[in-house]
Amino acid sequence: MKILTTVKKVVDVELTIRVESGAIVEEGLQYVMNAxxxxxxxxxxxxKENNGAETTLVSIGGGDDNIQxxxxxxxxxxxxxxxVDDPLLAGADSFVLARVLQKVCEKxxxxxxxxxxxxxxxxxxxxxxxxAENLGIPCVSNVVAMDVIDDKHIKATRLGDGGKExxxxxxxxxxxxxxxxxxxxxxxxxxxxxxxxxxIDVMDLAALGTSLDxxxxxxxxxxxxxxxxxxxxxxxxxxxxxxxxxxxxxVDLLVNEAKVL
Amino acid sequence: xxxxxxxxxxxxGEVKRxxxxxxxxxxxxxxxxxxxxxGNNLEALIPGLxxxxxxxxxxxxxxxxxxxxAAPYASCIVDAANQFGADQIWFASTESGxxxxxxxxxxxxxxxxxxxxxxxxxxxxxxxTRPAIANKVIQRVKINSEKLVAVVRAGAFEMTAExxxxxxxxxxxxxxxxxxxxxxxELIADASGDIDLGDAAIVVSVGRGVKDQKGIDLVxxxxxxxxxxxxxxxxxxxxGLMGHNKQVGQTGKIVAPKLYIAVGISGAIQHLSGxxxxxxIVAVNNDPEAxxxxxxxxxxxxxxxxxxxxxxxxxxxxxK
Numbered sequence: 001m002k003i004l005t006t007v008k009k010v011v012d013v014e015l016t017i018r019v020e021s022g023a024i025v026e027e028g029l030q031y032v033m034n035a036x037x038x039x040x041x042x043x044x045x046x047x048k049e050n051n052g053a054e055t056t057l058v059s060i061g062g063g064d065d066n067i068q069x070x071x072x073x074x075x076x077x078x079x080x081x082x083x084v085d086d087p088l089l090a091g092a093d094s095f096v097l098a099r100v101l102q103k104v105c106e107k108x109x110x111x112x113x114x115x116x117x118x119x120x121x122x123x124x125x126x127x128x129x130x131x132a133e134n135l136g137i138p139c140v141s142n143v144v145a146m147d148v149i150d151d152k153h154i155k156a157t158r159l160g161d162g163g164k165e166x167x168x169x170x171x172x173x174x175x176x177x178x179x180x181x182x183x184x185x186x187x188x189x190x191x192x193x194x195x196x197x198x199x200i201d202v203m204d205l206a207a208l209g210t211s212l213d214x215x216x217x218x219x220x221x222x223x224x225x226x227x228x229x230x231x232x233x234x235x236x237x238x239x240x241x242x243x244x245x246x247x248x249x250x251v252d253l254l255v256n257e258a259k260v261l
Numbered sequence: 262x263x264x265x266x267x268x269x270x271x272x273x274g275e276v277k278r279x280x281x282x283x284x285x286x287x288x289x290x291x292x293x294x295x296x297x298x299x300g301n302n303l304e305a306l307i308p309g310l311x312x313x314x315x316x317x318x319x320x321x322x323x324x325x326x327x328x329x330x331a332a333p334y335a336s337c338i339v340d341a342a343n344q345f346g347a348d349q350i351w352f353a354s355t356e357s358g359x360x361x362x363x364x365x366x367x368x369x370x371x372x373x374x375x376x377x378x379x380x381x382x383x384x385x386x387x388x389x390t391r392p393a394i395a396n397k398v399i400q401r402v403k404i405n406s407e408k409l410v411a412v413v414r415a416g417a418f419e420m421t422a423e424x425x426x427x428x429x430x431x432x433x434x435x436x437x438x439x440x441x442x443x444x445x446x447e448l449i450a451d452a453s454g455d456i457d458l459g460d461a462a463i464v465v466s467v468g469r470g471v472k473d474q475k476g477i478d479l480v481x482x483x484x485x486x487x488x489x490x491x492x493x494x495x496x497x498x499x500x501g502l503m504g505h506n507k508q509v510g511q512t513g514k515i516v517a518p519k520l521y522i523a524v525g526i527s528g529a530i531q532h533l534s535g536x537x538x539x540x541x542i543v544a545v546n547n548d549p550e551a552x553x554x555x556x557x558x559x560x561x562x563x564x565x566x567x568x569x570x571x572x573x574x575x576x577x578x579x580x581k
Contacts, residue, residue, distance in 0.1 A: 011394060013397065019398055095366075098367075121393065122394075123393055123394075124376075126362075126366075129331075130363050130364075130373075139331065139364075141359070141360045159356060159506060161357055163448055163450040165328070165448055165449075166446045166449065168443075170442045179512045180498060180512075221406045222374060222403065222406075225402065225403045226400075226401040228399045230396050230397055235555045236559055237559060238557075238560035239560060239561055243564070246562075247568055250559045251575040251579065258520075258559075
């Protein structure tokens with residue numbers, strides 16, 4: 001089985017994000033692998049360990065941070081890494097990214113494509129699903145468990161609105177994973193050392209055999225025009241002391257001040 | 262006049278409130294509205310779809326649509342959108358909506374925006390706003406395509422009195438072919454007695470502070486007293502104490518109830534981004550430094566095992 005996992009570089013959401021003049025201030029930001037993509041990497045490495053698979057990772061974007069993220073994937077057990085690095089893709093939306101990934105998929109003939117269900121920076125949750133539409137193959141999103149049935153079929157458990165949906169999927173297919181699917185392993189020092197020596201296949205759109213026009217990059221369907229800071233909720237009042245007394249006080253406020261009880 | 266197609270949010274044979282909220286918003290911006298309902302045995306729901314505020318109802322009613330499957334559901338919506346001539350297609354923030362919206366946009370060749378909190382259209386220009394980076398920023402996004410597919414964040418649009426009441430005009434949709442590449446074999450349904458987190462006016466959530474099942478039961482009793490939805494934090498799901506479907510947060514459900522009571526939840530950013538849209542937040546935690554207090558309107562610093570029984574008693578007293 002050949003598995004492709006997509007990983008995205010995202011800002012570390014734990015850190016403070018500053019916004020000035022409608023844009024996010026780059027200074028002081030740190031970048032990490034999207035948390036859900038770590039789950040996707042873990043899922044593909046587990047499939048490799050348990051069922052035998054050749055695992056490839058693809059990341060779109062440039063910079064040293066992106067190299068580090070691919071190396072992290074190697075240290076977790078991924079076999080091959082592809083980096084699509086092209087400055088033309090700076091303003092790409094989900095549809096453009098999905099077209100780029102489609103080109104990567106068409107080059108490699110993968111049986112299974114695993115993506116995180118969304119990225120921590122945009123929270124869009126679209127690219128994997130659009131990729132499947134483009135490729136004309138099945139897609140199961142928000143997957144919390146996955147088992148191989150045979151070379152051509154997997155069983156994916158999806159968390160739906162009414163409960164868990166058990167889906168039998170014919171490969172090739174795209175699966176987008178929830179963070180509930182596994183606990184991503186921490187790369188060990190030895191793995192990280194080895195990862196430094198591994199080759200990364202870097203290519204731009206031309207090397208990928210495509211162009212900005214072909215991936216829809218000249219006709220993007222949506223673009224962010226402005227960022228602003230979310231209005232942070234203000235901390236209210238904290239009540240400390242005798243449990244019975246403060247609880248009564250809060251209940252009274254919920255009834256008479258907030259009027260929600 | 263713009264035409265807005267709303268995807269009916271149907272769960273356990275009921276049209277959910279979010280459907281009326283989306284239709285009310287559509288009417289408030291002067292749009293012509295239609296709703297599309299997909300499932301099996303939908304006949305009885307039609308009056309509810311009308312009273313939710315739709316002017317026409319596209320109905321795909323077929324045994325083969327009983328269980329959710331993204332590809333055929335997307336086909337039904339594309340069919341309805343084309344027949345209606347929809348300019349905008351709105352989904353409530355459900356797992357099925359999130360799975361289907363990008364497919365519909367891909368098939369129609371239009372933009373897709375998820376988790377939106379507002380949409381404005383002036384002339385041919387459509388703009389949306391949405392939170393991103395775990396709610397830390399708000400994006401204003403310009404839509405370049407003529408049409409838009411959008412998933413609306415829970416609680417973003419309000420139901421209005423003017424929005425209620427539509428007119429009946431039912432259009433039947435042909436059943437699409439099943440997705441043979443992704444066959445839903447089984448649905449392991451959530452316990453039927455549970456109150457839907459997305460619908461609940463009050464949500465009570467438990468975090469690691471409850472320690473074990475006994476602690477969970479204690480807080481669940483409070484939720485039951487209040488007729489509240491019962492949620493949790495990621496840590497509780499990871500430890501196996503609570504089910505995935507109960508998780509509130511960036512990766513779980515996003516809720517915006519009238520009252521949110523967080524018990525024993527420290528308040529990781531991941532959890533906060535799923536509940537800070539709540540109208541009033543109460544936190545119970547023994548750590549006065551817990552980040553949950555930064556977003557709580559009323560913070561009770563104390564041992565939850567002591568506070569929760571008192572809370573229950575106090576609430577019982579006022580309900581008398």
